[in-house]
Amino acid sequence: MAKDRKIDVVILGLLAHENLTGYDIKKQIDGAISFFWKGSFGSIYPALNDMEKQGLVKRKKTDTAGGREKIVYQITKKGKDTLKVWLNEEKATNDLKYETLLKLYFGGTEDRSVTVHNIEIFEEQVRGNLEVLKLYKENLERVLDQEDHIHYYLTVTFGIETYEAYLRWCSKAKKILKEK
């Protein structure tokens, strides 16, 4: 596995659950995972090829029935071991880049209304995301007894808890900016 390329463990994690094509992997990343990690085709396909060479994944079969070829990947024993090592490593880097907070921090040179407006834009995004997460939560609650689902459920509640905190902060911040 490449030293700092986290897309590898994302792929491994997904394949540990079921066999998937590169295209399927992209769809999964664009789902619930997108709230805390992103990935593009341009990183997924090269990673799959590298990982195959390293014996972390293997081609299950190549459906050429019909149109374009379709390569289904399966995780190998070595791949499962790599995933296990990563899960048991204590270090985890959480790299956050909030351009919204940057604009807030440096907003002192502009009128207060600019900052308030930027907060409102952020608020709208968060509100939208929160709605989506609440739907995910409802769906997951119905199948919580199934293995793995508790992990998905917890990432969703993490998102809900933090987005609700964001919204509380937005209200307070707007109030302070308008009052003082």
Added chain:
Amino acid sequence: MAKDRKIDVVILGLLAHENLTGYDIKKQIDGAISFFWKGSFGSIYPALNDMEKQGLVKRKKTDTAGGREKIVYQITKKGKDTLKVWLNEEKATNDLKYETLLKLYFGGTEDRSVTVHNIEIFEEQVRGNLEVLKLYKENLERVLDQEDHIHYYLTVTFGIETYEAYLRWCSKAKKILKEK
């Protein structure tokens, strides 16, 4: 300004407040800003040189008194305009990469205790960060009447609000993982 290089606006934002050297800029980024943005010498110095060529900043003076040369930068009119445009742009991308959540999401293949342990590591980091932010908050509350400080204050309260939400989630998540 480079199209997607956000370090430029960080530098511009800092210089809008006071003249600084590249070294000073790095120190500031490593302070309160580090909770929502990062930057290394390897990105700061080349950016300063580019921005000087573009007329966004200029060398105020070069102190060669004593040891190593010391280049103090000042923002120009063009730099202020660029900052203004950025602050008024509606789009702001908040790019989050939580390796902790990745481990949580894919934790289903390991024992529950591994996930609990990973949450505990995260919890400790957050607790440490929260303490630091609370100190920042206390110091800022004493000077809230000064211009700019309200913006710094709000980013700090954002951090506190979200870190407290993280801690609440950690307690709940550990409980659920131990009970079920």
Added chain:
DNA sequence: ATCAGCATGTAAGGCGTTACATGATTCA
């Protein structure tokens, strides 16, 4: 007929980190 979705991949280029190089000053 045309557009969206399925499906895999490459190429160019940007951004950023880490490590290195250099050297003075200050403090223990």
Added chain:
DNA sequence: TGAATCATGTAACGCCTTACATGCTGAT
């Protein structure tokens, strides 16, 4: 004397995104 801090910068390298290339299938 040696370590930490001040101070600027480069080089190598890696990761990732965007855009492009290709072409089928199914629905409107």
